[in-house]
Amino acid sequence: MRDRPVILGGLALLLLLLTAPFWHDALSHTGGALPAIPRAKGAHCVRPAAWMRKNHMKLLMRVRYEAVHEGIRNRQESLPGCLGCHVSKLADGKYPSVRSRKFFCNACHEYVGVRIDCFSCHSNRPVSGAGIVAQSGGEAPPAAPAAIGNPAIVPPRRAGGSSTALRGREAPWRWL
């Protein structure tokens, strides 16, 4: 019986911790304001924005499997392709660092607290013809594959909506 205060106190602490996602906004310095997402170039994305917000991970996983395992490379639907429209130079002429809120992916991901590690391996810069020579320190390496990340090449819209493309098409290893 004399343990009751300790037990109740512990339970209260646990409850507080479990409900933290709901009240911590009041403590954060942004006051829970939605993230400022950098504007992208071009008229429209490869998918509608609402769809992308919900399903971009599925799209990335499918494109990743197809590109790596099957050699199906769709220029617009690739990570460099995304960066081609969504990443631009800042006012000081540099590209935003992956960890900064001015980087497109990180603007939302930092807000929701979901860590992404794509850019520990992938370059965070868009690729372009002139950019390649500058990035390689002046000497042009053998020509990069022509169309990777080239925003000018847009594939035809799939008939029947994009959701059919994902349903039942998950890579075999995903079934485990």
Added chain:
Amino acid sequence: MRAIHYREIEGSGGFWALVGLLALLLAAGLTAAYFMEHIGHIITGMTNQVVWGMPHVFAVFLIVAASGALNTASIASVFGRVAYKPLARLSGLLAIALLIGGLAILVLDLGRPDRLGVAMTHYNFRSIFAWNIFLYTGFIAVTGCYLWVMMERRLNRHSRTVGTVAFLWRLILTTGTGSIFGLLMARKPYDEAIMAPMFIVMSLAFGLAIFILVLMAACRAGARPLGEATLMRLKNLLGVFAAGLLYFLLVFHLTKLYEAKFFGAEAFILWSGGPYTVLFWFGVVFLGGVLPMLLFWLPPTRRSRAAVGWGSASVVVGGLALVYDIIIGGQAWPLSIFPGMQVSSSFYDGVVGFYAPSLPECALGLGGCALALLITLLGLKLLPFLPETLADEGN
């Protein structure tokens, strides 16, 4: 046959001091793992020539020993040797503790330990590693069940069945561990089917040696009498296992010496490999086999309890030396891409791979050992694993 009463050991100043020391070692290991993960393996001694280092030496040793530590319980349950029955619970606890310690080291040494979830969900079943993931985690589960049926009186009648499952499981597990190396046809020091049964004998020797040391220490700490008969029985068994290991090593190396293509690799280990040769003859053969057998069976020391302890410790040191020679010596010997030719390149072709253990690696390895011992100590403290007395009957 009197009933066996088990009791937790009491804490004492010495006990908590040891727990504190082990916790510090564990913290050191975790710190090393943190830096290895954040900065990269560049801070270790592992290179593109010797890709597995001290962490793997410790991990493989612990995992092999874990399988063998369960042997005592198997002898009791599966083979019906009643005299070993009081030791069965400690045997199970030690098996789980050693395996968790070994697995912790392996996982923390991965290049991408954050991808453990990927490892748990993507399997290539042609790989012995993938099978080992199931075998290792399954072993913990099966041994857990085994402990449960041993410790819950109402389920004691299932000890034999579960014990047999555990026994077979550990044979398959150790075969799998040996096959990690035995199935590698690319490297001359490996590529032998006998490595699988050799690992089983290694497990019997290392596991029992650690079991004896832990038993002696636990009985002293818990003030439980440890009878001569029990100790001598275990000592004789360990002597047989050490002899068995020497036999397997003999067959392994003789077979390799017979084939001309393996001669270079064998010469490297057996006489021209510098530290690896010293480790082999002094560490593996003498400390791991000859000295324990002398201590256990020569008249002056064969009844001595201290000799049992020193002999067991010697087997442990010899075991570490053997695993070091297998893993690191096996990688140091260069690949033979152009057999019979002299080669040189900017990627260290044709030269013996240089490896020196680094501090983070040793810290990680020792941290895993500390974790295993911590689990054992805390288990002994919290649950009744140790019998109240192991004194000889009729004394």
Added chain:
Amino acid sequence: MTGRPAAPRDTGHLVDEGRRRFLGVAAVSALVLAPGVSLLAYAEEQGGKQGASARTRWGLLIDTTKCKSSCTACVTACSSYNGWKNEGRPTDPQWIRKVQVTDPETGLSRSVPVMCQHCAKAPCVEVCPTGASFKRADGIVLVDRHICIGCRYCMMACPYKARSFVSEEISGQKPWAPRGKGTVEGCTLCVERIDAGQVPACVQACAREGSGAMTFGDLKDPASAISRALAEHPSLQLRADLMLDPGVQYQGVP
């Protein structure tokens, strides 16, 4: 069935149709789960983009009689195209290297470029626990570095020391060649270039700046340059005794 009029039993008839349709869909779904069919389905969806196919097997033929010891065009091209650097440290990656091979009895010495041999029965593919090390349908052996956990077992298993482990943080990766700390990497046969219809960087550099020792092509096409060269002059595979059937073959190795 005899003597009874075949009265239309609408609901029963519809239910039968429904059952048949269900069974049909179930059977087709089961077939679609088979990777081969789903690959074809993908291909149609992609508007004809087939991706890698087993009808092709990419191979490399290297004539070491043309390789000069001092020439490192292939190594330089690979390293600048893929963004790796080897500064001599034992932890530095090396996707392709020139090995100076000397016969101790005769003194004959050749400089041999060695890279991932893209074996048909690659041991690295067999031992990878997660399946990250895999062989594409067209024979190229790759590491899916999204799934690689960095256990380095493939490096233990490779007879050619083809793979390197990335031991430190990397920055400034080439957009077409992502690479990162904690994963294993190696020669990709410049797979993204092959998919775009070009040849690997080393082959191109050898042709332009080296001595044209490298021939790249489809081993399954008897009319390709590489198949014709293999049919005309004897060639060997490295460690042929292991029966791994590498896609890279050599001529003139001592």
